[in-house]
Amino acid sequence: MKTTKVRFTVAYDGTGYCGWQKQKQEGQISVASLIEKALERVFNEKITLFASGRTDAGVHAFNQVCHFSTHRKLDPAKKWDICWALNSHLPSSIVVKKAWIAPEEFHATISATHKTYRYFILNRPRPSAHLARHMDWVRKPLDIDILQVSTQYLVGNYDFKSFQSVGTPITDTVREVFQADWKWRKPDVLQFTITGDGFLKQMVRNIVGTALMIERRQENPVRMKEILDSMDRRQAGPPAPAAGLYLLRVYYPQDLDKQCIEL
Amino acid sequence: MKTTKVRFTVAYDGTGYCGWQKQKQEGQISVASLIEKALERVFNEKITLFASGRTDAGVHAFNQVCHFSTHRKLDPAKKWDICWALNSHLPSSIVVKKAWIAPEEFHATISATHKTYRYFILNRPRPSAHLARHMDWVRKPLDIDILQVSTQYLVGNYDFKSFQSVGTPITDTVREVFQADWKWRKPDVLQFTITGDGFLKQMVRNIVGTALMIERRQENPVRMKEILDSMDRRQAGPPAPAAGLYLLRVYYPQDLDKQCIEL
Structure with missing residues (x-):
C-alpha cells in the first residue's frame, strides 16, 4: 500500500523533558x-517518527525537522x-x-546537510x-572579543574530540564548522550562533562552556586552538547549561526543499 | 528588642505555584x-512576610514589593x-x-497607593x-482600536463589581483606574497596561477577557460601559488566562521611598 511522506517543523521548550529521544530510565517523558x-x-495508525537528530534533556528547538509516513491520503x-x-x-x-x-527520497535524519544551533546568555x-528556563546566566560582564576570537579557531574541518562528552559510541569525531559567532x-x-555539518554529543554546550572558561580566566583566546588540538576532553571546559541551547535550523539540499508541497 | 524593617522587590514566574499566598488545599506551593x-x-529567626497584595495561581510579577522585620543589625x-x-x-x-x-512607618500592603499590571497576548x-507560560495566545488578528476604546470607559472612579470574580469577602467594590492602555x-x-489604586479579585483578567470578548464579537466598544454599569458579573467575559498577567509595579508615597536606604 502506497504511503505519503510528511515533513514538518516543530518548536519545543525542552525544560522538564528527558530530551528528544526516549531514555533507558523509566518515568521520563521525551519530546519525540x-x-x-x-x-x-x-492519523489513527502506527507511526514511526524520524528527526534531524536528538537534542539533550532541557535543550530547546525553534525548528526541529521531522518526517513520518502515513497510509492516509493527503x-x-x-x-x-x-x-x-x-x-x-x-x-x-x-x-x-x-x-x-x-x-x-526525503529523510529528516539522513538528508540533513547542516544545522545551526543558538545559545543565549543573560x-x-x-x-x-x-x-x-530559556537562557544561561552569567553575573560578571562578559568580554565578547575574547569569546569571538576563541571560537574562530573552531571554524573549519577538525577533529572535535575535545568537545565530545562521554557516553556515545561515535568514534569518527571529525566535523566541519562553517560559522561560529557571538553577538549582543x-x-x-x-x-552564540554556530553552524556545522553535524555536532557531537554536547559539542555546542562544551564549546560555549570552554569559551566562557577562557573568558573567565582571561586567557589568550588561542587557548581554544590548543584545546582543540589536544583532542583531550579534560582540557575543555564543562558543558554550558542545557537551558540556553536551541536547535535553530536544519538545512537540506535545495532540490529536496523545492519538491516539498506545503499542507 | 529593636527590629529593622527591610523592604525588597521580587520577580517571579508564577507558573506551577498556587499563587502568592498559601491556599487551604494541601500539597500546593505558594511563592510567599x-x-x-x-x-x-x-536571617536565622522567625520571619513574617508582608507583600503589596496577593497574585493568583499562575500570575507573574516583575516587581512585587514586600517587607519584613528582623532583629539582625543591617x-x-x-x-x-x-x-x-x-x-x-x-x-x-x-x-x-x-x-x-x-x-x-513603611508597610508593603498598607502604604501602597497604586499598582500597575501588564497583560501580554501573543x-x-x-x-x-x-x-x-508567559503570554496568552489569540489566533485571529486583534483590532487594537476596539480594545483601546472599550477599556477607556473604565478610566475613573467606578464600582467595578462586574469585574470581580466570586469567592472574596470584599463588599466595597469601588476602585479608581488611572490609566488602561493597549499597545503593540x-x-x-x-x-495591556492598567494602573489603579487597587484591584478586585481577578479584576485585570476579567477586564482583559471582557475586552477580548467585545473584540471577538465585533461589538460596539461602548458595551464595556454597559457591562460596568450593570454591576453584574455575568455580563462580563470570562477571565483571561493567568499566564499573561504580570504585577509590573507598586507605588508608595514619595516621602517613604526617599527614606529607604539601599542595601
Whole structure:
C-alpha cells in the first residue's frame, strides 16, 4: 500500500523533558514520544517518527525537522490544518509549526546537510525569574572579543574530540564548522550562533562552556586552538547549561526543499 | 528588642505555584512560603512576610514589593548582598532584585497607593512553545482600536463589581483606574497596561477577557460601559488566562521611598 511522506517543523521548550529521544530510565517523558502519540491519534495508525537528530534533556528547538509516513491520503488543496490537529493533542510546550508533503527520497535524519544551533546568555548582575528556563546566566560582564576570537579557531574541518562528552559510541569525531559567532542581541543578552555539518554529543554546550572558561580566566583566546588540538576532553571546559541551547535550523539540499508541497 | 524593617522587590514566574499566598488545599506551593523559608534560613529567626497584595495561581510579577522585620543589625556600608543570599535559597523562578532598609512607618500592603499590571497576548496564527507560560495566545488578528476604546470607559472612579470574580469577602467594590492602555509591543505581541489604586479579585483578567470578548464579537466598544454599569458579573467575559498577567509595579508615597536606604 502506497504511503505519503510528511515533513514538518516543530518548536519545543525542552525544560522538564528527558530530551528528544526516549531514555533507558523509566518515568521520563521525551519530546519525540509525545509527538509520536499525537501523530498516532490524529492519523489513527502506527507511526514511526524520524528527526534531524536528538537534542539533550532541557535543550530547546525553534525548528526541529521531522518526517513520518502515513497510509492516509493527503490533499494540499483540502487545506486540512494538520499542525492545528497535532497541536491540540500536544502540551503547550510543543508546537508543530509547518507541514509539507515531502518527496520519497526525503529523510529528516539522513538528508540533513547542516544545522545551526543558538545559545543565549543573560549577562547582568541579577538573574531573571522569567528567563531562567530559556537562557544561561552569567553575573560578571562578559568580554565578547575574547569569546569571538576563541571560537574562530573552531571554524573549519577538525577533529572535535575535545568537545565530545562521554557516553556515545561515535568514534569518527571529525566535523566541519562553517560559522561560529557571538553577538549582543540586547544590551544584556549575548547570543552564540554556530553552524556545522553535524555536532557531537554536547559539542555546542562544551564549546560555549570552554569559551566562557577562557573568558573567565582571561586567557589568550588561542587557548581554544590548543584545546582543540589536544583532542583531550579534560582540557575543555564543562558543558554550558542545557537551558540556553536551541536547535535553530536544519538545512537540506535545495532540490529536496523545492519538491516539498506545503499542507 | 529593636527590629529593622527591610523592604525588597521580587520577580517571579508564577507558573506551577498556587499563587502568592498559601491556599487551604494541601500539597500546593505558594511563592510567599518559599520566600519566607529563604528569609528564615538567611536571617536565622522567625520571619513574617508582608507583600503589596496577593497574585493568583499562575500570575507573574516583575516587581512585587514586600517587607519584613528582623532583629539582625543591617549596615548598608557593609555591602552584604542580601538579594544574593536569598536567591541562593530560592528556585530560579523566584528572584529577589533589590533591598532597602525601610522607615518604621513603611508597610508593603498598607502604604501602597497604586499598582500597575501588564497583560501580554501573543497574536499570530500559531502559538509559541517558548512563550506558552508567559503570554496568552489569540489566533485571529486583534483590532487594537476596539480594545483601546472599550477599556477607556473604565478610566475613573467606578464600582467595578462586574469585574470581580466570586469567592472574596470584599463588599466595597469601588476602585479608581488611572490609566488602561493597549499597545503593540512587537508586531505580534499586544500588551495591556492598567494602573489603579487597587484591584478586585481577578479584576485585570476579567477586564482583559471582557475586552477580548467585545473584540471577538465585533461589538460596539461602548458595551464595556454597559457591562460596568450593570454591576453584574455575568455580563462580563470570562477571565483571561493567568499566564499573561504580570504585577509590573507598586507605588508608595514619595516621602517613604526617599527614606529607604539601599542595601
